[in-house]
Amino acid sequence: MTSALERLNELVRGPDQDLDLAEAALLLATTEYPALDVPAYLAQLDELAARLSERLPHTADLEQRVVSLNEFLFEELGFSGNTDNYYDPRNNFLNEVLDRKLGIPITLCILYMEIGRRVGLELEGVSFPGHFLVKFATDEGDVVLDPFAGGVPLTEEELVDRLEDTYGQHRIDNSALPQLLAAASKRDILVRMLRNLKVIYLHHERFEKALDVINQILLIGPELAEEVRERGELYERLECHRSALLDYQRYLRLEPQAPDLADIRNRIIALEPTAHRLN
Structure with a gap:
């Protein structure tokens, strides 16, 4: 089934x-x-x-x-x-x-x-x-x-x-x-609905539920760099260091000229020792 x-x-x-x-x-x-x-x-x-x-x-x-x-x-x-x-x-x-x-x-x-x-x-x-x-x-x-x-x-x-x-x-x-007033694609409609839900969960610090929602967003739009970065931030908050590191690295591959490039690079440097120890 x-x-x-x-x-x-x-x-x-x-x-x-x-x-x-x-x-x-x-x-x-x-x-x-x-x-x-x-x-x-x-x-x-x-x-x-x-x-x-x-x-x-x-x-x-x-x-x-x-x-x-x-x-x-x-x-x-x-x-x-x-x-x-x-x-x-x-x-x-x-x-x-x-x-x-x-x-x-x-x-x-x-x-x-x-x-x-x-x-x-x-x-x-x-x-x-x-x-x-x-x-x-x-x-x-x-x-x-x-x-x-x-x-x-x-x-x-x-x-x-x-x-x-x-x-x-x-x-x-x-x-x-x-x-x-341009027509939204059906995928865009689903993503916007999920982003509404994500904001609510983040506001109430329900981070595991917010993580589930971001995973759904990325199922619909795997190339949405902002969501990849935000998932990395959630993983880091939840002390899932390797997952956070992988998402930050993926974010920079998707957005090599990201406005927060320096900050994300610093996060990667800080996470790498811990993430490698967990291998």
Whole structure:
């Protein structure tokens, strides 16, 4: 029988367009929930989409499908953003979002995209600064939606206001918006979700759990130098000196002109005697 890790590796090694985002998100959750029944949760998504599809007219256009999706998820089923406990780690696990009907922007977007895909909506994730969003294309241009706020559409002015809130600037150049609204790959979505979780675990000094999350990130993106360096720092903190040394060396191979080159070299020099004694 294929393990969750083997199946996840199979998914992320294939073409991005073929990656099942919901399945990958659920497989990632098995590190925290080893007994998680991934097929059962995928069947739940199918069932929700089937219920929504039954009430959609065959002639429903994109806008009508979006309105129906919003009404179904947020009004009828009661999914919402967890504003009361935003940094609860459970908000980052799709199974918990389905069970508790609470999430953060990125997990609600994954839910939104996956239900939408099943009813014929071609939705894309948007790694907007500070707040993950979704969009879909129309003849008049892209429409950007915020599932965390019930799937409301956002105007250009509202998007600029959000940028100003994020960066603390009074004037944002609107010409930057198209780049910031570019579609995120499915791998990028998974990595951003995991980075949210990593930050929470690090804040609470749950270093072993943070290490598990970084290992998942590097399964998806082995070339992410910043994650390799951060894993090295965690290994060093946990006194896994040889593993820390190997990650620092790998980091410099990935980033030979790294801005923290001198610091990492010093760490390598300090770790080498201890690491070699452990061989």
